[in-house]
Amino acid sequence: MSPHLVVAPILLPLLAGLLLLVLGTRRVQVQRWIGTLACLGGIALAGALALQADDGGTRVYLVGNWAAHLGIALVADRLAAIMLLATALLALPCLVFAAGGWDRRAPHFHVFFQFQLMGLNGAFLTGDLFNLFVFFEVLLIASYGLLLSGGRGLQMRSGLQYVAFNITASTLFLVALGFIYGLTGALNMAELAHRVGQVPAAEAAPLKAAAGLLLVVFCAKAALLPLYFWLPETYARSPAAVAAMFAIMTKLGVYAVLRVFSLVFGAEAGALAGLAWPWLLPLGAATLVLATLGALAAPSLRLLAAYLVLGSAATLFIALGLASADAVGAGLYYLVHSTLVGGALFLLADLVRKQRDNAGDSLRKFDRLGPKALLGSLFLLAALSVAGLPPLSGFIGKFSLLAAVPEAHVAWLWPVLLGTGVLTLIALAGAGSHVFWREGGEVPAAGRVPALRRAEVGATIALLALGVLLAVAGGPALRYAQDAGAQLMSPAGYIEQVRGALPRPGVSP
Amino acid sequence: MSALMEILVCAMLLLGGGFALVGSWGLAKLGDFYLRLHGPTKASTLGVGGVLIAAMLWQLVQGQPSLRELLITLFLFMTAPVSAHLLAKAALALDPASRPADPK
Amino acid sequence: MKAWFPAPLLSLAVFVVWLLLAATLDPAHLLLAAVLAVLLPLAAQRLRGESAGIRRPLLAVRLGLRVLGDIVMSNLEVAGRILGRESKIHPGFVWIPLEITNPHGIAALAGIITMTPGTLSAELAPDGRHLLVHCFHLDDAAATIAQIKQRYESPLREIFP
Amino acid sequence: MIETCLDITLGLFALAMLLNLFRLLRGPTLPDRILALDTLYVNTIALLVLVGLRQGSTIHFEAAVVIAMLGFVGTVVLSKFVIRRDIIE
Amino acid sequence: MELALSSFIGVLVAGGVYLLLRARSFDVILGLTLLSYAVNLLIFSMGRLVVGKPPIVAEGLAPTLANHADPLPQALVLTAIVISFAMTAVLLVVAIRSRGESRTDHVDGDEPRPGDGP
Amino acid sequence: MLEALLAIPFVLALAIGLLPRERRRTAAWLAGLAPVAGLVLLALLTPPVLSGEGVRSLTEWVPTLGLAVSLRLDGLAWMFAGLVLAIGGLIVLYARYYLSEEDSMPRFFCFLLLFMGSMLGLVVAGNLILMAVFWELTSVSSFLLIGFWNHRSDAREGARMALAITGTGGLALLGGVVLLGRIAGSYELDVVLAAGPQILASPWYPAALGLVLLAVFTKSAQFPFQFWLPHAMAAPTPVSAYLHSATMVKAGVFLLARLHPALAGSDLFFYVVSGIGAVTLLVGSWHAIFQHDIKGLLAYSTISHLGLITLLFGLSTPMAVVAGLFHIINHATFKASLFMAAGIIDHETGTRDMRRLGGLFKLMPYTGALAIIASLAMAGVPLLNGFLSKEMFFTEALEVEGHQFMRWGVAAAAVLAGAFGVAYSLRFVDDTFFGPGPLRIETTPHEPPRWMRIPVEVLVVVCLAVGIVPALTIAPVLHAAATGVLGDDVPAYSLAIWHGLNVPLMMSLFGLAAGIALYFGIKRLIDLYGISYDSLGRRVFEWKTDRAIAWAGRLTATLENGSLQRYLGLMVLAALVMGATPFLAASLSPGGSQPMPPLGWLVWAVGVAATLATVALHRHRLLALVVMGAVGLAVSLAFLLLSAPDLALTQLLVEMVTIALMLLALNYLPEESPVERSRLRRWRDAAIALAAGGGTAALVHAAITRPLDTVATEMLALSLPEGGGTNVVNVILVDIRGFDTLGEITVFGVAGLIVHALLRHVRLRPERVVDGTPDPLLIPNLVARLLLPLALAVSLYLFLRGHNLPGGGFIAGLVLAVPMLLQYVLSGTDYVEQRLGFDYPRVIGLGLAAALLTGLGSWLLGYPYMTSHTDYVAVPLLGKLPLASAMAFDTGVYLVVAAGTLLMLGMMGSVRAPGARRGG
Numbered sequence A: 001m002s003p004h005l006v007v008a009p010i011l012l013p014l015l016a017g018l019l020l021l022v023l024g025t026r027r028v029q030v031q032r033w034i035g036t037l038a039c040l041g042g043i044a045l046a047g048a049l050a051l052q053a054d055d056g057g058t059r060v061y062l063v064g065n066w067a068a069h070l071g072i073a074l075v076a077d078r079l080a081a082i083m084l085l086a087t088a089l090l091a092l093p094c095l096v097f098a099a100g101g102w103d104r105r106a107p108h109f110h111v112f113f114q115f116q117l118m119g120l121n122g123a124f125l126t127g128d129l130f131n132l133f134v135f136f137e138v139l140l141i142a143s144y145g146l147l148l149s150g151g152r153g154l155q156m157r158s159g160l161q162y163v164a165f166n167i168t169a170s171t172l173f174l175v176a177l178g179f180i181y182g183l184t185g186a187l188n189m190a191e192l193a194h195r196v197g198q199v200p201a202a203e204a205a206p207l208k209a210a211a212g213l214l215l216v217v218f219c220a221k222a223a224l225l226p227l228y229f230w231l232p233e234t235y236a237r238s239p240a241a242v243a244a245m246f247a248i249m250t251k252l253g254v255y256a257v258l259r260v261f262s263l264v265f266g267a268e269a270g271a272l273a274g275l276a277w278p279w280l281l282p283l284g285a286a287t288l289v290l291a292t293l294g295a296l297a298a299p300s301l302r303l304l305a306a307y308l309v310l311g312s313a314a315t316l317f318i319a320l321g322l323a324s325a326d327a328v329g330a331g332l333y334y335l336v337h338s339t340l341v342g343g344a345l346f347l348l349a350d351l352v353r354k355q356r357d358n359a360g361d362s363l364r365k366f367d368r369l370g371p372k373a374l375l376g377s378l379f380l381l382a383a384l385s386v387a388g389l390p391p392l393s394g395f396i397g398k399f400s401l402l403a404a405v406p407e408a409h410v411a412w413l414w415p416v417l418l419g420t421g422v423l424t425l426i427a428l429a430g431a432g433s434h435v436f437w438r439e440g441g442e443v444p445a446a447g448r449v450p451a452l453r454r455a456e457v458g459a460t461i462a463l464l465a466l467g468v469l470l471a472v473a474g475g476p477a478l479r480y481a482q483d484a485g486a487q488l489m490s491p492a493g494y495i496e497q498v499r500g501a502l503p504r505p506g507v508s509p
Numbered sequence B: 001m002s003a004l005m006e007i008l009v010c011a012m013l014l015l016g017g018g019f020a021l022v023g024s025w026g027l028a029k030l031g032d033f034y035l036r037l038h039g040p041t042k043a044s045t046l047g048v049g050g051v052l053i054a055a056m057l058w059q060l061v062q063g064q065p066s067l068r069e070l071l072i073t074l075f076l077f078m079t080a081p082v083s084a085h086l087l088a089k090a091a092l093a094l095d096p097a098s099r100p101a102d103p104k
Numbered sequence C: 001m002k003a004w005f006p007a008p009l010l011s012l013a014v015f016v017v018w019l020l021l022a023a024t025l026d027p028a029h030l031l032l033a034a035v036l037a038v039l040l041p042l043a044a045q046r047l048r049g050e051s052a053g054i055r056r057p058l059l060a061v062r063l064g065l066r067v068l069g070d071i072v073m074s075n076l077e078v079a080g081r082i083l084g085r086e087s088k089i090h091p092g093f094v095w096i097p098l099e100i101t102n103p104h105g106i107a108a109l110a111g112i113i114t115m116t117p118g119t120l121s122a123e124l125a126p127d128g129r130h131l132l133v134h135c136f137h138l139d140d141a142a143a144t145i146a147q148i149k150q151r152y153e154s155p156l157r158e159i160f161p
Numbered sequence D: 001m002i003e004t005c006l007d008i009t010l011g012l013f014a015l016a017m018l019l020n021l022f023r024l025l026r027g028p029t030l031p032d033r034i035l036a037l038d039t040l041y042v043n044t045i046a047l048l049v050l051v052g053l054r055q056g057s058t059i060h061f062e063a064a065v066v067i068a069m070l071g072f073v074g075t076v077v078l079s080k081f082v083i084r085r086d087i088i089e
Numbered sequence E: 001m002e003l004a005l006s007s008f009i010g011v012l013v014a015g016g017v018y019l020l021l022r023a024r025s026f027d028v029i030l031g032l033t034l035l036s037y038a039v040n041l042l043i044f045s046m047g048r049l050v051v052g053k054p055p056i057v058a059e060g061l062a063p064t065l066a067n068h069a070d071p072l073p074q075a076l077v078l079t080a081i082v083i084s085f086a087m088t089a090v091l092l093v094v095a096i097r098s099r100g101e102s103r104t105d106h107v108d109g110d111e112p113r114p115g116d117g118p
Numbered sequence F: 001m002l003e004a005l006l007a008i009p010f011v012l013a014l015a016i017g018l019l020p021r022e023r024r025r026t027a028a029w030l031a032g033l034a035p036v037a038g039l040v041l042l043a044l045l046t047p048p049v050l051s052g053e054g055v056r057s058l059t060e061w062v063p064t065l066g067l068a069v070s071l072r073l074d075g076l077a078w079m080f081a082g083l084v085l086a087i088g089g090l091i092v093l094y095a096r097y098y099l100s101e102e103d104s105m106p107r108f109f110c111f112l113l114l115f116m117g118s119m120l121g122l123v124v125a126g127n128l129i130l131m132a133v134f135w136e137l138t139s140v141s142s143f144l145l146i147g148f149w150n151h152r153s154d155a156r157e158g159a160r161m162a163l164a165i166t167g168t169g170g171l172a173l174l175g176g177v178v179l180l181g182r183i184a185g186s187y188e189l190d191v192v193l194a195a196g197p198q199i200l201a202s203p204w205y206p207a208a209l210g211l212v213l214l215a216v217f218t219k220s221a222q223f224p225f226q227f228w229l230p231h232a233m234a235a236p237t238p239v240s241a242y243l244h245s246a247t248m249v250k251a252g253v254f255l256l257a258r259l260h261p262a263l264a265g266s267d268l269f270f271y272v273v274s275g276i277g278a279v280t281l282l283v284g285s286w287h288a289i290f291q292h293d294i295k296g297l298l299a300y301s302t303i304s305h306l307g308l309i310t311l312l313f314g315l316s317t318p319m320a321v322v323a324g325l326f327h328i329i330n331h332a333t334f335k336a337s338l339f340m341a342a343g344i345i346d347h348e349t350g351t352r353d354m355r356r357l358g359g360l361f362k363l364m365p366y367t368g369a370l371a372i373i374a375s376l377a378m379a380g381v382p383l384l385n386g387f388l389s390k391e392m393f394f395t396e397a398l399e400v401e402g403h404q405f406m407r408w409g410v411a412a413a414a415v416l417a418g419a420f421g422v423a424y425s426l427r428f429v430d431d432t433f434f435g436p437g438p439l440r441i442e443t444t445p446h447e448p449p450r451w452m453r454i455p456v457e458v459l460v461v462v463c464l465a466v467g468i469v470p471a472l473t474i475a476p477v478l479h480a481a482a483t484g485v486l487g488d489d490v491p492a493y494s495l496a497i498w499h500g501l502n503v504p505l506m507m508s509l510f511g512l513a514a515g516i517a518l519y520f521g522i523k524r525l526i527d528l529y530g531i532s533y534d535s536l537g538r539r540v541f542e543w544k545t546d547r548a549i550a551w552a553g554r555l556t557a558t559l560e561n562g563s564l565q566r567y568l569g570l571m572v573l574a575a576l577v578m579g580a581t582p583f584l585a586a587s588l589s590p591g592g593s594q595p596m597p598p599l600g601w602l603v604w605a606v607g608v609a610a611t612l613a614t615v616a617l618h619r620h621r622l623l624a625l626v627v628m629g630a631v632g633l634a635v636s637l638a639f640l641l642l643s644a645p646d647l648a649l650t651q652l653l654v655e656m657v658t659i660a661l662m663l664l665a666l667n668y669l670p671e672e673s674p675v676e677r678s679r680l681r682r683w684r685d686a687a688i689a690l691a692a693g694g695g696t697a698a699l700v701h702a703a704i705t706r707p708l709d710t711v712a713t714e715m716l717a718l719s720l721p722e723g724g725g726t727n728v729v730n731v732i733l734v735d736i737r738g739f740d741t742l743g744e745i746t747v748f749g750v751a752g753l754i755v756h757a758l759l760r761h762v763r764l765r766p767e768r769v770v771d772g773t774p775d776p777l778l779i780p781n782l783v784a785r786l787l788l789p790l791a792l793a794v795s796l797y798l799f800l801r802g803h804n805l806p807g808g809g810f811i812a813g814l815v816l817a818v819p820m821l822l823q824y825v826l827s828g829t830d831y832v833e834q835r836l837g838f839d840y841p842r843v844i845g846l847g848l849a850a851a852l853l854t855g856l857g858s859w860l861l862g863y864p865y866m867t868s869h870t871d872y873v874a875v876p877l878l879g880k881l882p883l884a885s886a887m888a889f890d891t892g893v894y895l896v897v898a899a900g901t902l903l904m905l906g907m908m909g910s911v912r913a914p915g916a917r918r919g920g
């Protein structure tokens, strides 16, 4: 396959985005086609990369033909492939959902959407710490656009908080980056891993501090206690397709923790090895508990979904905190699952909101719901999956995580995992019973409630179907994830391959 | 020749620095805004101009003649009056009482 | 010619500015400067209203030199006053009636008044016929008005008819 | 001799800038502070040229040109805000 | 010199953080601006402090760190400046829109009621 | 074939689920097909099962987890599968006539078949995890069934309660089986069952047992979890008949039987299981007497019978196991028929309240007779199946080993429960079919349709047949099931009706007599009708969930109070903690410093003083903004003095645009910040800020006084030969790390688009409007217009030489944008845009395209993206000119920056006040 495959997932959405800009905003149908084609292309590229990465290799792409430690190296391994694929698979349904009408109301929606994909893909592919920051910013600014464009009222307020919070986090990111460069003299992560490993224990404190700041930044993006409080309301107030895309945004923070702290401060890091894990396990568990309580008390379907997404990120942190290949593998499987299902829940909540004339997606008010059977079945499917009930992907994820908990932690971690599962189940049963069973009020007059849009329903079904597929193909999928986990937990190969990658000779002025 | 030039350069430098300092001194010392406005907007400009001339002369002495500092002078002399003018307008806008009545 | 150089003086300025920036008389840069001297004023033309249209360039140069001299001289005077006792300064506003009508001329006058120390043009009256000038030290308003009109306004009226 | 002169001139400008700083912090009126900032910018131009001469490099030239050409923009927008509040009407 | 620069950065951070924790959107933006100054200086300083040796290579001057300042942090700061400028612009617009929608510039979208604790 | 057996109900459920609501008959026929086909398949599979070898099949699912679709049909599974299918078939037939026109038949049968399939899956699962999977599926599908009449609040609540309780059990089961699998080394049932001794010896045994038992007790409604079951009676009666006779609640005791070889054999198992069983037996049967709702009575009876079965499995002797299995079958038959009878009565009279019923035997003698026979079986009257298993139970109760208390307790419980059982059976018969009544009934009850009665008849016939000729009917089934649990240890037992006049028989007779006496005694002594039990368990459950939800809500609201200040404060605090922690154990020695150049102090003084003044003045926003300008200047000067001319230029220019943007925004914001009320908060924030500042300063100082070995060394060396430029910063920006720049201009362009999206057509009320028409600002205007072409020249110049000297696309773009800003300020948006109406978003797109395509060019030459290429092109007259691809990339930067900045400024400037007309 072409070596350029590694950079293509970044360039494709950029191309689509600038085409959308150059062609102008007038014909929305053209925009939808460009966006859809780009998303389809993204799926193909991610799939090809995933197949390619399954040989266990680490593909290094030297952008600008500069050696990795000087320029920017893109790196495609199993982890990157998983993240790309999850993003691509989530993106297409979200775009289709938005094409159900929201994209007309939000200026530049399609442009922002493509740039967000560019940022996400870039973040997953880059092997350079500062470049990671840049792609974080690309996807963040695009997410501001997606969140705010077409918004009004309280959306602006939560948008303000979201933007301010993230800018602060980015500022901290820069501080951490500055220190890391100032203490090691490099930015490429493999190079950093090599250099960090040589820092003597007596000199490690400043670097540990820098790494700690980095951890704070990533945890703020991934919404870990005590930095998650902004998330539920922001997500709940976002347009559905955007909120659904946000299901991958928290995962981005998780990804960054996993990548950086398994590679740069991982097994090869000498005095700094395993820096993050002791923090993640208890904080992840605490976040999971609080998120589940939030879900239990959520007054609306969208808030419920937001808390569940939050809880899924926390579950991932638990998996990372266990820092074993199996646990990380379980976490990665769970990551894909929770991304797809979390996204589906947001879309579904929006479908319900539109179909309930007065009550919206409230879990306090009640109202008639038109197409109950369809939405109810979809909700049931999503709820089962997200609560970790069999036989769907959530179950496999949760079970594989339970199985990966070492005996030393079983006594406290299992009750947390299982107990939050029970509470989630209660919360979802309550919500489902309220929305789909407890009806009241008048049958809305014809025309008051819009008909379900085929694009929107189809997108929701597609996401859920992907979740089912993930369960059916649980064997190979989990195997892939666990291989990725093993690859991450022994980063020596990655470091060697990236540092050893040579620019192609012969071109120079 | 070169010694003379050097003295000239020094004179221009010190003259420029002196004007700039006087202008800024006026800014710091004087009691009325419109008075303060006079000092820096002109004295400083002239002071900077002196330095720029000194610089050109010095580069001439060094055998690397350059007129680029003229450019700085040009832009400074174009823009400084605008600043002063607008600041005066701003002060008048903030304190309409200080503005004399319209003519006739 | 007019189509290519709507503002010849501006074109000249661009040409000179470029060469000053590049600090070279390289043929390549001369050519580039010439091209820019055509293009940039044309581009800026879209924003500008009518162009200045200077009539008597020599007079303009003389005026420029006079202004330079005035700047130095009156700077000395103002510097003295700043360093002296503040109570001896008698500042004041004065309206200067204008005879010049060309807006470029008015702008140039205002600029000159501001650049020369001791005076500062603060406002153009709403009727466009008076310039409000603040004087650092105003002994005799009528004399100041006369001096400004004679030294600066009348040459400007010739330069910007 | 020229070096001493340069140092003295640098000192004069530095002193001038400290006086500007005083006015900037002191006020009392808003135009005072804007004026002080404007003067700081203008004095900075000289400072750059002097440092360039002192170091024998032309590397600060661009900064000086840009400040001379555009340094007044801050003053313009701030004054416009004081006058009209809406700086772009 | 190092002490002076790090203390300047410290003052910027302290001022920035204090303003960041204020309740009004504009104050927060001022705080973020101060913080971005601090961050720019911080990253820049990580290339160590060098006077009068810009990272512009020239003939006759060996292209080494002995003769030139570290160019890499400078490039990083340029990127950071641009990005933080873009972010500031967005935040400003969101702030005025938020104020337009809720008639308050409090970052929480509500004027605090008397008796609200911290 | 086993897979087919399992798949049939699910496939048909899906098919039925897709039917439209009106297709009632199709739904019923399809639903009936499932159990019939299932029974046929089961019959075909019977020979190997009876021969003892069983049937197995294995399909991999998630091999790395040991999760496989492993199916295993042994005697136990076969017996249960038969029960599930046979009774399921009867239920389908019954429901076909039971459901009314308002009920959606496709939906009902879809749920029912889902449940049936889940139950089948549970019993044939050969893998512990798969078992847990189907276990949870039964919880979910029963939730749907119980909540079928979801317009009724009792149905919704009952369903949720059942799901909460049994779902919890399911997750516990998952934990338990994972533990078992860890101990045994596999989740395959064959392995686990063979690992009994190993499991008992493991330190994890108590935990595993506890988790599994939690699942068993919740599902089988054992004390203290029994309360969900009566509330599940809100379900349609066919559902109750199915779930609470043969299936759902039997799943618990099935599990007990299934895992018996692996878990039983310890004292812990013995005491806990039989103890809970005994208590449930008594509590259930006692409560049953006082129910007024027929289904309530049957529900408590079910609880009690499940207690009995649990008790038997707890006793753990082979004979007790046989008895338990036997009672499972018997209870299924008589209880299913009784529920169906109750449904018929409800159907005909419109009530199930025994206080209103009575005398029905006259009106519907046939149904009455069936119900009475079934009740007698329930009461354990001889010649009926219930009697036989009860006899076995009594026999076992007398032979309990272990603690004395246990021996006497079990025996006493057996007798007492026997008596209670007789009493409530009697009450059912007496209160429903005899005595006064029915009261306040709207229609005259009569016999139900013939097809609705058939299921009851079949089951009653089974009761009789088993009760009279057990050896001919049930013996092989029981034997097969017992072999499935006990393997070769199946004891010798006799299924005769008459074992002589022994103690168990005496106990039976005593129980019978005592029960009759009890019923009539109670009836005389206390007003049965007046007693009304409010379920304590339910009260506790609801109180607890309500309290928990309310508490969770309060906690959430307390944590997430919507305050950005708190969120940001926490982030700063987290950073402080993480930054400080490493230094708790280490100290830092400061490195060497360089002397301070004199001008440095000037810059330091300006910067620090202006920063402090900005903070001090921050409430007066405009003042703070002006003072902050000096901070920016100081930062730029620091860059200049410290050899970073590009940075200084960029900082200066960005500063100008930022101030303009802030002023534009300030027009729509209050001029001052109000004083914050809380002094405490200000001090606290100040402390945090000082800590952050101090910590940062210390860390910076520590870092920059240390030697650094940086990759930049190579960059300096390679800049000219490889990057083709002498300005190394620019070479890094457009070449070495050009990918960063690509991202950076994307950010910039998107920021412009956001401003565009947020301000297009938006009207905002300015904070204050200055009266009068705008001043034309004639003088500045003319200067600005003169300046513009000159600034353009400077901008181009900075752009062209950026690769070698300070400058470059970004700086040049801003040098273009700032004088344009001046035009906007001095001439107004309308004026500028009418003359220079660029489509800025499109220009941003073009800039990005330039950057993207330049990078792509290297693909054609076979090099990675963005490989720069510099060539010297000979041009006549001009000589050789360098043409670097990096320059083309920088053009993109130039365009995006200029267009983005102008888009932001233009949009900010074009906001109108509400009601203002455009151009005003």
Ligand code: NA
Pocket (backbone or CB within 6 Å): D086, D088, D089, F909, F910, F911, F912, F913
């Ligand atoms: Na306006």
Ligand code: NA
Pocket (backbone or CB within 6 Å): D086, D087, D088, D089, F908, F909, F910, F911
């Ligand atoms: Na405006």
